[in-house]
Amino acid sequence: MSLLEIRNLHAKVENHEILKGLSLTVNAGEVHSIMGPNGSGKSTLAQVLARRENYLVTEGEVLLDGKDLLAMKPEDAACEGVFMAFQYPIEIAGISNVYFLRAALNAIRKYHGKKELDAMDFIPFYKEKMKLLEVDESFMTRSVNEGFSGGEKKRNEILQMALLEPKLAILDETDSGLDIDAMRIVANGVNAMRSPDRAIIVITHYQRLLDYIVPDFVHVLVDGRIVKSGGKELALTLEEQGYVGVEAEASATAVAV
Amino acid sequence: MSTDTKIIDSLVEGEYKWGFVTEVESDSAPKGLNEETIRLISTKKNEPEFMLQWRLKAFRHWLKLEKQEAEPKWANIKYDAIDYQDIIYYSAPKPKKAGPKSLDEVDPEILLAYEKLGLPLNEQKRLAGVAVDAVFDSVSVATTFQAKLAEIGIIFCPFTEAAQRYPELVKKYLGSVVPYSDNFFAALNAAVFTDGSFVYVPKGVRCPMELMTYFRINAADSGQFERTLIIADEDSYVSYLEGCTAPTRDKNQLHAAVVELVAHDNAEIKYSTVQNWYPGDPVTGKGGIYNFVTKRGKCEGVNSKISWTQVETGAAITWKYPSVILQGDNSVGEFYSVALSNHWQQADTGTKMIHIGKNTRSTIIAKGISAGHGQNTYRGGVKVLKSAVGARNYTQCDSLLVGDKCGAHTFPYIEAKNSTARIEHEASTSKVGDDQIFYLQQRGLPKEDALSMIINGFCKQVFRKLPMEFAVEAQKLLSVSLEGSVG
Numbered sequence A: 001m002s003l004l005e006i007r008n009l010h011a012k013v014e015n016h017e018i019l020k021g022l023s024l025t026v027n028a029g030e031v032h033s034i035m036g037p038n039g040s041g042k043s044t045l046a047q048v049l050a051r052r053e054n055y056l057v058t059e060g061e062v063l064l065d066g067k068d069l070l071a072m073k074p075e076d077a078a079c080e081g082v083f084m085a086f087q088y089p090i091e092i093a094g095i096s097n098v099y100f101l102r103a104a105l106n107a108i109r110k111y112h113g114k115k116e117l118d119a120m121d122f123i124p125f126y127k128e129k130m131k132l133l134e135v136d137e138s139f140m141t142r143s144v145n146e147g148f149s150g151g152e153k154k155r156n157e158i159l160q161m162a163l164l165e166p167k168l169a170i171l172d173e174t175d176s177g178l179d180i181d182a183m184r185i186v187a188n189g190v191n192a193m194r195s196p197d198r199a200i201i202v203i204t205h206y207q208r209l210l211d212y213i214v215p216d217f218v219h220v221l222v223d224g225r226i227v228k229s230g231g232k233e234l235a236l237t238l239e240e241q242g243y244v245g246v247e248a249e250a251s252a253t254a255v256a257v
Numbered sequence B: 001m002s003t004d005t006k007i008i009d010s011l012v013e014g015e016y017k018w019g020f021v022t023e024v025e026s027d028s029a030p031k032g033l034n035e036e037t038i039r040l041i042s043t044k045k046n047e048p049e050f051m052l053q054w055r056l057k058a059f060r061h062w063l064k065l066e067k068q069e070a071e072p073k074w075a076n077i078k079y080d081a082i083d084y085q086d087i088i089y090y091s092a093p094k095p096k097k098a099g100p101k102s103l104d105e106v107d108p109e110i111l112l113a114y115e116k117l118g119l120p121l122n123e124q125k126r127l128a129g130v131a132v133d134a135v136f137d138s139v140s141v142a143t144t145f146q147a148k149l150a151e152i153g154i155i156f157c158p159f160t161e162a163a164q165r166y167p168e169l170v171k172k173y174l175g176s177v178v179p180y181s182d183n184f185f186a187a188l189n190a191a192v193f194t195d196g197s198f199v200y201v202p203k204g205v206r207c208p209m210e211l212m213t214y215f216r217i218n219a220a221d222s223g224q225f226e227r228t229l230i231i232a233d234e235d236s237y238v239s240y241l242e243g244c245t246a247p248t249r250d251k252n253q254l255h256a257a258v259v260e261l262v263a264h265d266n267a268e269i270k271y272s273t274v275q276n277w278y279p280g281d282p283v284t285g286k287g288g289i290y291n292f293v294t295k296r297g298k299c300e301g302v303n304s305k306i307s308w309t310q311v312e313t314g315a316a317i318t319w320k321y322p323s324v325i326l327q328g329d330n331s332v333g334e335f336y337s338v339a340l341s342n343h344w345q346q347a348d349t350g351t352k353m354i355h356i357g358k359n360t361r362s363t364i365i366a367k368g369i370s371a372g373h374g375q376n377t378y379r380g381g382v383k384v385l386k387s388a389v390g391a392r393n394y395t396q397c398d399s400l401l402v403g404d405k406c407g408a409h410t411f412p413y414i415e416a417k418n419s420t421a422r423i424e425h426e427a428s429t430s431k432v433g434d435d436q437i438f439y440l441q442q443r444g445l446p447k448e449d450a451l452s453m454i455i456n457g458f459c460k461q462v463f464r465k466l467p468m469e470f471a472v473e474a475q476k477l478l479s480v481s482l483e484g485s486v487g
């Protein structure tokens, strides 16, 4: 059984159809990259998988480990192992990062019937991840994302992912707004998370990130559909030909079929 | 309605969990307000003559105000006219024996009521480190740790007892900070107040435990008019807490209290309130307590300090401005407030800092949360008199909106007559976003926990000022007040 099975997914936002029959299979252990021009529906896909309520699915199905993901509430999807690194991470004033991280981990542990961690028990859990993402103590005591630079916010997303150990991580443009050093740190964090029982979907519209996080598969999303899939070389082809070229080629193939 | 507001709506439906009624026989005055009512109260309380005279003066003043229709109208609140003749001004649970002297003599129903409220009064179960005065309708039914406090000279007792046992102290301080002529409700309270707490901390004593009064309105059609007087003598310290709840009833009930604080040289009073009166029916807005309260402290001595911390989650209407008169040089006044107006609740609350002494400092941190159809108003005054050389004030006033049918309003008044004064004012308004809630849900937190976390973050600066146990209580209370069914 695949970890994630998306079949013929159609989704609307405010009455606009954005996803128009998207299918994708992702197995545990794989890293997939989804590339596509602005507005093609990449974030919409991520939000639908994370079960955001104002995205209306009109057709199709999504199975996570054989379970109906579309029937889940956002928090249940999260507890079932879906993690989304936000394109624009949200600020929560007055709540320290460390408190937030513990609350999140505990919510998931509780869901699985595991003992919740008190502040002391939690220390070893996050210390190790802090090293991985190269952040210092003050990062943990500051309010969630408040006053964080763009790069710090993205690092915080990956820190959360490292801590929550999801089955399926979806990174939405995690590379946007990162300088080369931050990119390296974030990529290291993500690569450290690669594991036979975890899948990662990297959404980006630049090839650059994929030099650091090398995907097993690359998919091209245009106008709500995956128009082409291939190996990591596809990212390079895209870089050369642009989306328009790939799309034209894909539709030519479609006509030929 | 957008999805955004639907999500928020489903979150802010809470249920009032303190709405039970205790079946006790009570001894009540007939409805209505006249000199007879006041004489009756004074007799019931076995008060010295000066008290009766003071009450009568207050009553005559109130009558005048009533004739002039001087009930305050400036606040940003709406309610039907109150019929002052339709209220029971005295209602006390009938003691099984005359004047219960020990807890064994208190009606077990009442003990049970306090236990249900999370405030066990009997010896074995008492809260550690907190002395409690339990006021039930018009009378104090029990006060814990009184003897222990007396050993170090601290007086902590029902007001009625103070008037009988310490008339000189009461006479000296009663009305010294909030005179009966202060305002319409203060005059009413002075005329008819029935009980409350009295605290005196002698020179050089640091009160070793939190003192707490828990006000419970139980009887129907009654009002609660209590009066609290706290005096901190030179070099003393006391932390005092106040909590309150009432049964669910569909008629509005009036609660018009007065609190007076006096801090002498180098003394500090920390006064914390968690107000959780019945807020009225969440759907219709029917019923609920009118919480019309006058609270004021006087920093009489040099280097004295008074801090008000309030978490106002209940009541149909809150009208309340705990203030500080900064008379002693270098004295400090603080006001930390969280006010929540959910459903049909209205709150018009804030503070007034009056700088008289040199180098007096005040800090105001006010957090208003509006949800449902709630209307929340911050009204604050900072007044610096000519004498207040070097006075400083910092005000921060933040509003948080949950949903789009509620409102937040801010009215800061600043008046500085001394050019050396430094006054800073910051204000912000924000909205709990669908994106914030989704972010937290995406990390595994259920919707209610997500909202509760956002609100607690917003209130953090204020919660930090509450004594530990109260802070936890206040956080829970806010979550409950905002709790609802997850759709």
Ligand SMILES: Nc1ncnc2c1ncn2[C@@H]1O[C@H](COP(=O)(O)OP(=O)(O)O)[C@@H](O)[C@H]1O
Binding pocket: A013, A014, A016, A018, A036, A037, A038, A039, A040, A041, A042, A043, A044, A045
């Ligand atoms: N909340 C929304 N309301 C209205 N339109 C939206 C909303 N979110 C996305 N869209 C529209 O859906 C399309 C796809 O957006 P998105 O999934 O964010 O694309 P991408 O992430 O690939 O850039 C765009 O045309 C965008 O304007």
Ligand SMILES: [Mg+2]
Binding pocket: A042, A043, A044, A087, A172, A173
């Ligand atoms: Mg996007």
